[in-house]
Amino acid sequence: MVCVCRSVSGHHDDIMAAMEVGEERAAADVLRALARHLNCLNEDSKSTRKRALESIRKETFDKRLSSVALQEVFACLLKSLLKCLSDPMERCREAAVQMIADFIRNVPQPEESLPYLIPALSQRLGGNEILEPAEELRLAMLEMLTLVVEVCGSCLAPYLDDMIKILQRTILDPFPDVKKESCKCTVNFAKSIPEHFHMQSEGLVKPLMQTISHQHSRVRVAAIETAGAVVQYGNGKTVDDVLSHLAQRLFDDSPQVRKSVTLVVGHWLLNLRDRYSYFHKLIPLLLSSFSDEIPEIRLLAADLWRQTGAQWEKENEEDLKDKLDFLNQHPARYPAGAERPGLGCRELVVRNLSKLLPAVSRDVADWLGATRLKTAQLLAVLLLHAEDHSTQHLHLLLSTLYHACTDAEEAVVRSCLESAQLIGTFVDPEVFLKLLLGRVESPHSSSLCSGPLMVLAAALRGCSGEALQPHLPHLGAVLAHPDVCQESQQPAYLRQLLACVTALLSTCAGDCGIISLQLLQVLVSVQSLTANPELCGEAQHSIRSLCQAQALSSPVELYRRHMAALLDGLSRSQPSWTRHSPQRLQLEVITMQSGPVVGQFLPQLLPVLHDSLQPSRDPEMRLQIFILLSKLLLDARNTLDSQGQFSEHLEPFLLDLMLPNLVWHAGRVPAAIRSAALTCLLALLQGGALTWHQLVGVQDRLMPHILAALDEDSQLSRLMACRSISALQTLAGKQLHPDTLNKIYPELLKRLDDSSEEVRAEALGALGRWLSCLGREYDPQAFQPHLELLFQQLLLHLDDPDGAVQDAVLEVLKSASTVHPALLRHNVEAVRDKHRNPSHCDRLLRHIRSVPQDSA
Template structure:
C-alpha cells in the first residue's frame, strides 16, 4: 500500500512538472520567461522533495520543452533558459551522461560552429559559462569523457570570438577541461593550440594572460609538435609591455621545466622563457622568476643526484674571485644550463643580431644569465657567441652594450685568457671595429689580475698600439679603445722592463691627438696623469720621460710628407704641447723632426701649426731648460736652420702668418740668450746677426702688425747680444734706428709703443764714433723726430718719448738743450720739456 502511494506521489510530481512546462508553448514572451522561473521554483528542494529517479523522469518528460528555449528567438528567453539549465545541472541533477547527451548538442549548435548562430555576445558568454559549470561538476568522471570532443569544438570556436570576455573565459575553459580529463585531454590538446594562440595578440592584457595559461596546459598534454609550435609565440610574449603577461610566461615555463613528462628533451627550448624573467624590469616578476628557477634547479639536482654527487660534495664553495655582488646559482641550475648551452648558444647568437631593438635587449640580458650559469663550460661555444657579441656591442641602445660588457666580464672571469685570446686576437689583427674593442675590454676587465700575465698584456697592448688600429678618428672606436687602455692598465704589475707602458702611452697620445669633436670632453690631456698613476709612475713627467723618446723616433718617418691632417703630424704636435720636463732628454730627435717639418718645401699650414707649438714650448719650458747643455745646440740649430729661412718674405696670408710665428719663436730664443750664451764663436755670431738684421728690418715693414711688433723686439734683443759680444758697430746702429723711428708713425698703437720702448734701449750704449761731428745730422734727426711725438695725446707715449730723450741727453747735452729751446715755442707739452731740460742740466752739473 505504501509503495502505491509513493508511486502515485511520483506520478503527481511528474504530472505537475509537465503541467508547468505547458507554458513554454505560449506565444507570450513573458509567459515563457515566467515558466522558467516557476519551473525552477518547483524543483527547488525547499519546495519539493525529489529523488534522483524522479528528477531523471522529470528531465526525460520535460527536456524537450525547456531545452528548446535555448534556441528561442527572444534573447531574454534564451538567457532565462541558460540560467535554468545551469541551476538544473549544478544544483539538482545527479551525475549522469544521460542529461549531457541532450545539452551538449545544443551548445555546440549555438556557439560551437564556424558559422555564427548565436548573435548575442552576452548569451554566448552565458552558454560558455554553462559549459564550464558542466566541466567543473563532472571533473574526473567517466560521464564527461564522451563529450570531450564536443567541449574542444566549442572552446576552439569560442576562443576565436570577438568578444574579449568570451576569449578570456574560453582560455579558462581549456584549463578546466585539462584538469577535468587529464588522461584524455592529451588526445585533443593540440587541436586547441592554434585557436588559443590567436589570443596572444589581443589588445586586452587579461586575455593574453589567460591565453598563456591555456597554452601552458596544452603544452603539458602535447607531443613534440605542440611544444615546438608554442615556443616562439611564448617567447614573443616576453617582450609584452604588461608585467603580468611576462610573469605568466615565466610561471608556465617553470611549470614545464618542473613537470612536463618530456622536459629533458625540451630543456633547451624552455629555459630561455624562464631565465629571461630573471632580468625583468619589474622586481616582483624578477623575484618570482628567481624563486621558480631555484625550484627547477633543486628538482633537477635531486633527479640527477648520482651524476652530480662529486660536484655536490667537493664544489660547494664559489670559485675564487667570484663577484661579490652576484649570487651564485645552485648546482642544479648551473648544470641544467651547462648541459644545454651548446643548443642555446646558436639561437642566442642569431637573436643578438636581430634588427628588433627589444629582442636584442632581452637576448643580451639572457647572455649574461647564461654566462653566469655556464661558467667555464661556455668555452666551447665562444666561437659562435663572440661574433654576435661583437655585433651587439656596436648597437645604439646603451642597455644592449652594457649587457654585452657585463657578459664579457663574466666570460673573462671563468674562461682562461689562453682560451679566449686564441679567438679574439686574430680578429683584432684583421682590423677591429668598435664592437671588437668593447668585448676585448670587457674580457680583460673580467679576467682576474693573477690570471693574466704581463706578457699577455704586452701582446694585446702592442697589437692595439699598431698604427692601423689606434690611429682611428671614429668617435665610438676611440671611446672603446680608451676602455681597453684602462682595462689593461688595471691588470698590469709594475715592471720597468715591460713595454706595455710605451704601448699604452702611444695609444693615449694618439687618442688625444686624433680625438673627434664628440669626445672632446672625455678624451683630454688628463688621461696622461690617469695612465701614469695606473702604471705606477709618480706623474705625467715621469711617464713622458719613459716613453716619449721612443714615440718621437717612431714618428720620424718622412716628416716632409706630413700634412696638417696626417696622424703623425697630429701626434707630434700633441707631444710638443704636453712634453713637460721630458723636452730636455728629447731635444736631439725633436730637432731632427723640426728641421724636416719646418723646411720651406713642406706644407705651409703644418709649418704654421708647428711654429705655434714651438712658441708654447719656449714659453712653458724655456726657462727650465737654460741649464741643459744640449739646449744651446738645439737653439742654435733652430735659429740658423729654421727661424732665419722662415723670415724670408713670400706672398700669401699663410706665409705671412709663418713669418710672424717664426719671428715670435726667434724672440723667445733671443730672450733665452740673455741667460745662456748662444753662438760663442764671433765668426759664427756676427754674420748670423747681420743676416738676421736684414730680415728683421724687412719684417718691420710687413703687412702683419704682429710681425712688425715682434721684429722691433727681436732687433732690440740682437742689439743687446751684439753689445755683450763686442760686435755692436756704427753701421748696424745707422741701419736700425731709422726703421725704428719710422715705426713711430705706425697706424697700430701696439707697434708704436713697442718702437718707443725699444728706442731707449737702442740709444743706450751707442757706438762711440756716433758722437762725432760727422753724425750730428743723425743725432738731430732723432731728436727732431722724437720731439714731434712729444706732443702726442697719449700720456704713455709722452712718457716713453721722455725716457728716450733722457737717454739721448746723455749722448750730447748741449745739442739737447739747444733743441729744447727751439721746440719750446712749438710744443704744448711744456712740462715734458721742463723735465728733460732739468734732467739734461743735472747731467751738465754732475760732469
C-alpha cells in the same frame, strides 16, 4: 544472530524500496503539475512563456525535491528547457540557462543530460556566427559549461569534437569575460580527459594565440595559462606554435602577464612529456625572466629553474656520476656577488648552448630595442651557466659581441660588456686573446668600429692578473701598434682604447711595468688625437695610475724613463709627417707634459724639429711646430734649457732652423710661416734661456731678417719684428755695435707711420730702448747726422693727431735729451712754431733745460 542480521537487512531494503516509491510518486506529482506549464512554453506570448518558466522553478527547486526526484524531473524537462535557449525573449533564455545549471548542480547523475545538452550548446555557441546576441547570456552559458566539465569530468570524452568547437568560438568571443570563462573551461576540460584531449588540442592553439595579445591584461593572463594547459595535455606539435607568442609576452607591460609566462614555461620544463625535445626552446624563455624588473618574477624564475635543474640532475644521475663527485669544486675565479647555479642547471645550458647561441646572435641585432636588451641580458645568464664550456663557441660569441657592444641602447651595451667580462673570467686568455687581438689588428675593425676594443677591455677586466701576465708583451705591442692606436680619431674608439689600458692597469697593476712604454704610447696617442677635455683628463689619470703601478713619483719620471724610446719612434716616422700626421700631435703631448725632461734629450729632439721645419716640408705642419716651439721657449728654463745646455745648440737652432723660415718668399703661406717663425724667435729672446754673449756670434746674420720683417705686409709680422728688436736690445744692453744701431733706427722710424696703432706703439717702445743702448762707443758728435734724423722724425710725430702717440713720443724724446741735448734743443726750437699745439715742445724744452750739465 544470523537470523537477526537477515531481519535487519530485509527491513532496510524495504525502507529503501518505500523511499524510491515515494520519490517516484513525488516526481510524478511534479510532472503532472508541470504539464500545463510545459505546454505554455510553446505559446506565442512572451509573458506566458516567462510565467511558465517561473512556475516550473517554483514546482521544482522551491519545493525542495530530493535529488532522485530532481533527476527524473530534469530528464523530462531538459528538452523543453534546451528549446528555450533559442527563445526570442532574453529573460526566458536567461531563466532557462539558470534552471539547467541548477539541475546540473543538484542532480546525482548530470552526465545523463550530456547527449542533449552538449549538442544544444554547440549549436548555440559553436557556430560560425554568434546566435546568442546577449553578452551576459553567453557568459552564463559558458559558466554552465564549465560547471558541466567540473561535475561530469571524463564523461565528456565522447563529446570532444563538440567541446572543441564551442571553445574555439568562445575563446574569440568579443566579450572579455566570455574569453576568460572559456579559458577556464578549457583548462578544466583538458585536465578532465587528458587521454583524449590531445587528439583535438591543436584546434585550440590558433584562437588562443589570437587572444594572447588582447588589450585586457587579465584576458592575456587567462590565454597564457590556458595555452600552458593545452600544450601540457595536448600533443608536442603545438609547442612550436605557442613559443613565439609567449616570448612576445615577456615584453608585456603587465607584471602579471610576464609572471604567467614564467609559470607556464617553468611547469613545462618540469612536467611536459616531451620536454627533453624542447629544452633548447624553453630554457631561454625562463632564463629571460632572470632580468625582469619585478623581484617577485625574478625569484619565481630562479626557483623554477632550480627545480628544473634538480629534477634533470636526478633523472640523469648515472650520466653525471663523475661530475657529481666534484660538485663542490668551484672555478678558480668567479664573478663577485654571483651565486653559482646547480650542476643540473649548468649542464642543461651547456648541452643546449650550440642550439641557443645562433638564435641569441640573431635576436641581439633585432630592430626592436626591447628585444635586443632582453637577448643581451639572456646571453650574460647563459655564459654564467656555461663557464669554461663557452670556449668552443667563442668565435660566434665574439662576433656577436663586436656588433652588440656598439648598440645605440646603453642598457644593451652594459649587458654585452658583462658577457664579455664573463668570457674573460672563464676562458683561458691564450684562447680569447688570439681571436680578440687578431680582430683588433684587422684594418676594418679599428677606424670603423670600436666593438672589438670594447670586448677586449671587458674581457681584460674579467681576467686575473696572474693569467694575463705571460701575455702582457703581446698585448702591449698590439695596443701600441700605429695601426691600432693611431688609426682613428673617433671619440668612441679612443675611449675604448683608453678602457683597455685602464683594464690592464686595474688587473695587472705592477706587472704592467714590462709594457710601461707601450701603454704610455697609447695614452699619448689618445691625447694627441682628441680635442675632448674629458677624454684627455682620463688619459692623464691613467698616466698617473701607470706611475703608481711602478712606484714613480710623477709623470715626469715616467717620461724620463721612456723619452729616448718615444723620440726614437717619432724620429723614424718624421720623414713622412704631414699636417695630418698623428705623430706631430704626439710630439706636442710629449714635450708639453714631460716638462724639464725635454732639456735632457735635446740631441734627439732638435734633429726632429730641424727636419720638420725645413722650407720644403708641409707649411701647415711647420706652423704647428713653431707654435709648439714658442710654448717651450717661453718657459725655456723649465723645458728646453732645464739642464742649462740649450746654448750649446743655439747656433744650429737659429741658423739652420729659424733663419730658413725667415727668408722672404711670395705668397700668403710663406708669410704665415715667417710670422710664426718671428713669434718663435721672440719667445726665444724673452724666455730667459739666452744671454747676449751667446747671441753675439749669430746676431749679424739674424738682424737683417728681423729688420726686413718690419716691411712685411702682415701686421703680425711687423708687430713681432718690433718686439723682437726690443727684446734683442734689452738682452744686448749697451753692447750693440754703433753700425748695428744705425741700421736699426731708420727701419723703426718707418713703423711710426704704420697703419696699425699697436705696431706704432711697439716701434716707439723699441726706439726708446734703442736710445738706452747707446754706449761709450756711440760718439754723438761723430754720429750727429743720424741723431738729427732721429730727432727730426720724432718731433714730426710729436704733433701727431693722436694724443696718446704725442705723449709716447714725448717720453722717447725726453730719454733722448741725455744723448745730445744741444742738438735736440736746436731741432725742437726749429719746429715749435710749426706745431699745431706747441705745448709738448715747451714741455720738452723745459725738460732739456732741467737735465744736469754732467748728463749733457
